[in-house]
Amino acid sequence: MADDNPFPGENNTGHVWDGNLRELRNPPPRWWMLGLWASILFVAGYGILYPFWPTLDGYSKGLLGWTQIEEYQRGVARVEAVRAPFEDRIHGLTAAEILTDPELAQYTVASSKVLFGDNCSACHGSGGQGNPGYPILADDYWQYGGTPAKLVETITGGRQGSMPAHIDLLSAAEIDQLAGFVTALKSGEPGADDAWALFRAKGCVACHGQEADGAVARLPNGEIITVGAPSFRNGIWRFAPGGVDSARYTISYGVNQAGQPKTREAVMPNFGTGGRLGEQEIKKLAVYVHELGGGL
Template sequence: MADNNPFPGENNTGHIWDDNIRELANPPPRWWMIAFWASIAWFLGYGVLYPMYPIGQKPTEGVMGWTQIKEYQEGLDEVVAVRAEFENQLKDMSAKDILANPGLADYTVASVKVLFGDNCAPCHGGGGQGGPGYPVLADDDWLFGGTVETIEQTITMGRKGIMTAHGKILSDDEASKLADAIAAGNPTSDPNFLQKGCIACHGMDGKGMQMLGSANLTDGIYRFVPEEGKSVTDSVKQTILHGVNDVTDPQTREAVMPSFGERLSKDEIKKLAVYVYKFGGGQ
């Protein structure tokens, strides 16, 4: 920094480096000053119009009375007004009637996506593709039936199938042979299928009974996907030995569909039933 100012008459601060690099004391451009004071005025004006200045636990309300909640509610009211025409029609219609009306069915599918995402997708996937330990909703294999009425009942009441653990009445070798027969799609080929009472729930042909929610053992579709490193036969054998929802066996499979009857309204459940049915797996 120079001790003496070598640029007499120049409006600088006297701070000079390397003989000619200096700090000037010129005022900011007029446009910059206008913008600066305008921003201060805008800030003060905003604080008058909208919530801003903290006072205790709350901000000032602002003379316009605007809040995010009010803006959200206004937007929601607009959506409700647009939907009202369709929602009023749906109130007095059954899920089956909705499906028979293409326009209302399309509206139902479009309007219930968020409801499905919040309540069903965590287990069954966003497209009904299922997940580890949870059923696929987009195929035509249904334990309790896939009519829209049955789907509505399932959502409302929930489901909890039960299969007795057979580890106490079957030897490991017998369980292996029965599992092999089931994995091959021919459960009746093993004598234990008849002798150990499997027909009571799965029927003489092994195709299951929807009234009981028992699985079809001939179609190669399984409620429980084999764990990594395990075969289908291993998974079937585990189910045979330890059952499903059998409280007497600590290694039993767990398969419970919760009831949504108290969580959701009848109209919401009805629309969800239509949505699930429209995945393409209803029957």
């Protein structure tokens, strides 16, 4: 910084760097000053009209008496007024009956997206694609059945799978043979005769069905009776990543087995009996999930 001002007569502060860099005393542009004062007046006016200034016991309420909560409540009331006729119609119908009315089904699916996101997407994914370790809802395979009535039953009471740990019941060779058998079936292969014999001899058919498709029985009307045991007749694996090693692990340590620290966990909480969701919400969720990929 120079001690002497090399630019006499210039409106500067006298601070000069590197010979010619100096600080001037020019006033800001008029438009800038007008904007500054206008913004100050706006803030002051806003603080008078709306909640703004902190006080010893809270904040100033403003001359207009406006609050964000009241604005939100008015918005909710407008939405509920539009929904009310549809909600009233849903109230007296079952999930299956809702699906027979295209207009009502469309409304139910549209209005249940947030309901699904709040209660189901953490495990099943935002689009029902299933997060790792949780069932997919967007395909056509359902362990406990995908009819509207079954979906209501599942959401209401929850589900808890159960499979015994066979680590102490079967030999290592038998576990390996069954794991290979399951993998072969899921790959579309018919399965070896000796593996089928072992599958039936060890009682696997009691849960997985005589045909290893998860069907314990089939009713004359086409409905399938199942205890929730997976089918081995498709390429869908309940526990990722699937394959021989995954099958061997499940056979060895089972599912939800008390006292077995390595057991698989497969529990869906109940949303109805626990009071988390009401009957209306459960029906709507059942319709939403059914439209993702429900069926028999």
